[in-house]
Amino acid sequence: MSAASLSPAAAAGPGPSVRLGRLAFLAVVILAYAIVFAPIVMVIVTSFFDQEIVGFPPDGLTLRWYVNAWAQRDFARGFLTSLQIALAATAIGVPLGTAAALALVRANIPGRGLINTFLLAPLAVPAIVAGSALYMFYLRAEDWLDMDIKATLGGLVAANVLITIPWTVRLVTASLAGLDRSAEEAAANLGARPVTVFRRITLPMLRPGIVAAALFSFVASFENLELNLLLVGPGRTTLPVAMLSYLEFRMDPTLAAVATAQILMVTILMLVTDRFVKLSRIV
Amino acid sequence: MGTLLLDGVTKRYGEALAVAGVDLDIRQGELVALLGPSGCGKTTTLRMVAGFIEPTAGRIVIGGRDVTRQPPHARDTGMVFQSYALFPHMSVADNVGFGLEMRKVGKAERDRRIAEALRLVRLDALADRLPRQLSGGQQQRVALARALVVSPAVFLLDEPLSNLDAKLRSEVGLEIRELQKRLGLTTLMVTHDQDEALAMADRLVVMEHGRVLQVGSAEDLYERPANTFVAGFVGRCNLLDGAREGADVFRLASGAALPCTPDATARTGMLAIRPERIEVAPDPAGTGRLRAVTYLGARTEYHLELAGEAIVAVTSTPLPDDPRRRLAAGDPVRITWAADAARVIPAAEGPAR
Numbered sequence: 001m002s003a004a005s006l007s008p009a010a011a012a013g014p015g016p017s018v019r020l021g022r023l024a025f026l027a028v029v030i031l032a033y034a035i036v037f038a039p040i041v042m043v044i045v046t047s048f049f050d051q052e053i054v055g056f057p058p059d060g061l062t063l064r065w066y067v068n069a070w071a072q073r074d075f076a077r078g079f080l081t082s083l084q085i086a087l088a089a090t091a092i093g094v095p096l097g098t099a100a101a102l103a104l105v106r107a108n109i110p111g112r113g114l115i116n117t118f119l120l121a122p123l124a125v126p127a128i129v130a131g132s133a134l135y136m137f138y139l140r141a142e143d144w145l146d147m148d149i150k151a152t153l154g155g156l157v158a159a160n161v162l163i164t165i166p167w168t169v170r171l172v173t174a175s176l177a178g179l180d181r182s183a184e185e186a187a188a189n190l191g192a193r194p195v196t197v198f199r200r201i202t203l204p205m206l207r208p209g210i211v212a213a214a215l216f217s218f219v220a221s222f223e224n225l226e227l228n229l230l231l232v233g234p235g236r237t238t239l240p241v242a243m244l245s246y247l248e249f250r251m252d253p254t255l256a257a258v259a260t261a262q263i264l265m266v267t268i269l270m271l272v273t274d275r276f277v278k279l280s281r282i283v
Numbered sequence: 284m285g286t287l288l289l290d291g292v293t294k295r296y297g298e299a300l301a302v303a304g305v306d307l308d309i310r311q312g313e314l315v316a317l318l319g320p321s322g323c324g325k326t327t328t329l330r331m332v333a334g335f336i337e338p339t340a341g342r343i344v345i346g347g348r349d350v351t352r353q354p355p356h357a358r359d360t361g362m363v364f365q366s367y368a369l370f371p372h373m374s375v376a377d378n379v380g381f382g383l384e385m386r387k388v389g390k391a392e393r394d395r396r397i398a399e400a401l402r403l404v405r406l407d408a409l410a411d412r413l414p415r416q417l418s419g420g421q422q423q424r425v426a427l428a429r430a431l432v433v434s435p436a437v438f439l440l441d442e443p444l445s446n447l448d449a450k451l452r453s454e455v456g457l458e459i460r461e462l463q464k465r466l467g468l469t470t471l472m473v474t475h476d477q478d479e480a481l482a483m484a485d486r487l488v489v490m491e492h493g494r495v496l497q498v499g500s501a502e503d504l505y506e507r508p509a510n511t512f513v514a515g516f517v518g519r520c521n522l523l524d525g526a527r528e529g530a531d532v533f534r535l536a537s538g539a540a541l542p543c544t545p546d547a548t549a550r551t552g553m554l555a556i557r558p559e560r561i562e563v564a565p566d567p568a569g570t571g572r573l574r575a576v577t578y579l580g581a582r583t584e585y586h587l588e589l590a591g592e593a594i595v596a597v598t599s600t601p602l603p604d605d606p607r608r609r610l611a612a613g614d615p616v617r618i619t620w621a622a623d624a625a626r627v628i629p630a631a632e633g634p635a636r
Contacts (some may be wrong), residue, residue, distance in 0.1 A: 182368035185335055186426075188355040188432065189362045190382035200381075204372045 097168025151233025175209025285469030318580030361435030538589030
């Protein structure tokens with residue numbers, strides 16, 4: 001008996017059952033990705049199909065749907081409106097949500113769990129329900145205050161802040177929970193006052209979470225359809241609503257072209273963000 | 284300058300008493316270690332000194348100034364955290380310079396002192412790295428430099444060696460001790476590791492259930508433990524239940540009489556004998572029995588039974604021709620110790636209320 005002797009199976013690598021298991025695992029992974037990516041790929045592919053009613057195989061490939069999308073003034077205006085709303089809602093919602101997350105995690109306030117659930121509720125309530133409720137609320141408020149709210153930039157931004165807050169609370173709360181408090185204590189120990197500790201230590205350590213929150217808030221607001229559906233009006237329509245309106249009369253791949261442009265924009269946004277903070281570490 | 288006085292410092296969480304009236308007076312340049320098992324209140328005490336926890340009662344005086352109600356940033360303590368607590372988004376130099384910046388030290392003076400502190404911990408080559416690019420030992424040295432550079436009145440060490448691997452531990456411990464002596468830093472250290480405390484501290488404070496059980500040098504604690512908890516916590520100790528009978532006889536629960544030192548103060552309590560003070564010899568007529576022998580190279584451990592009690596004896600391994608080398612489990616043995624090796628010490632009290 002030599003100490004170096006190996007069993008033949010060990011020398012030949014993993015047994016057949018192990019290899020089969022790995023193969024099955026790989027198959028499941030590929031399937032999962034396929035299911036996730038299939039719709040996206042379909043949208044991108046059909047945006048180049050040269051026929052009004054999508055069929056397979058395509059009659060040919062074209063860029064004319066992109067040209068058409070560009071020519072639709074509703075889309076361009078919708079894009080600008082959506083951009084304005086999403087940027088403003090992010091700029092307002094992220095600081096508010098961050099403050100709320102800090103209070104939830106750090107301050108010893110009664111009913112913390114309840115407040116947390118309440119702040120996350122906009123994610124749980126179907127957006128179309130929330131949109132209808134807001135619509136009715138805005139109508140009432142317009143009566144009382146005798147001013148326009150529905151279809152104003154302010155009214156739309158206020159509604160979209162409801163989308164950005166739960167995302168921010170969710171992501172920043174998670175970052176805060178993982179934050180090493182002893183770093184803040186070390187700063188205080190070295191002579192930093194509470195405000196300085198927050199500015200120099202807490203905030204920089206939360207930065208990845210806040211950046212991710214801003215990104216997701218922006219995307220969620222930008223692509224939202226249901227909440228804004230009843231709140232838009234003539235002359236002020238978001239891009240998703242404009243797309244839906246277009247769909248009422250035409251079924252051609254112009255929408256696929258617009259969607260592809262959106263996918264491209266979000267992808268670029270994510271890649272750029274990932275350069276600064278590793279999103280995979282936070283989300 | 285740096286002296287630290289704790290006067291009846293107490294922390295109560297609702298009904299639970301975490302720290303029960305700790306009194307401690309640390310001289311300039313002295314290193315005192317709080318030693319005890321987890322939950323004994325040692326960390327709470329340290330954190331009260333740093334100002335992270337407000338005492339329920341008592342006073343904390345640093346360099347003659349009562350800081351009991353002062354916030355952490357106004358206390359002039361330099362703390363090395365167990366997790367090191369480096370600022371992950373700042374370079375090594377910026378980490379070390381943070382305290383100086385808070386003290387409004389000018390840029391040129393700051394750079395000079397950062398360089399000096401980093402040289403002291405032999406990290407001058409790594410000033411521009413981020414903490415995550417350093418090894419655990421290097422991170423700890425950054426934490427040391429960061430606390431030292433501001434010349435704090437009191438230096439606080441929270442389990443300074445616990446996150447290092449065993450090989451580094453004694454080396455870094457000596458290094459910290461040397462640095463502390465050279466700079467004359469008044470230091471309060473917290474540890475659950477008795478070796479660490481014995482090797483580094485001028486004085487040790489053994490705590491349990493929030494109370495100080497004994498304060499003294501390593502020798503005091505080892506040779507004259509105040510109670511059975513200290514005896515068992517600092518080094519190994521055989522503790523036998525029974526009662527003193529006359530001046531120098533201790534009667535075990537089983538009825539056997541054993542010799543003990545007469546000068547011990549306690550009437551009742553347990554008989555404490557350090558394993559290395561016990562002699563074992565093969566003897567067919569011996570009253571003891573050998574249950575197992577553990578050969579550990581330089582040392583040999585004998586697991587014995589005497590009058591129904593389990594006893595451990597440790598000796599340096601006998602030479603090959605010594606008859607003790609032929610002892611095997613089950614052999615009858617003679618177990619002896621000098622009378623002054625066996626002391627009657629009081630039993631430890633239960634939790635405070």
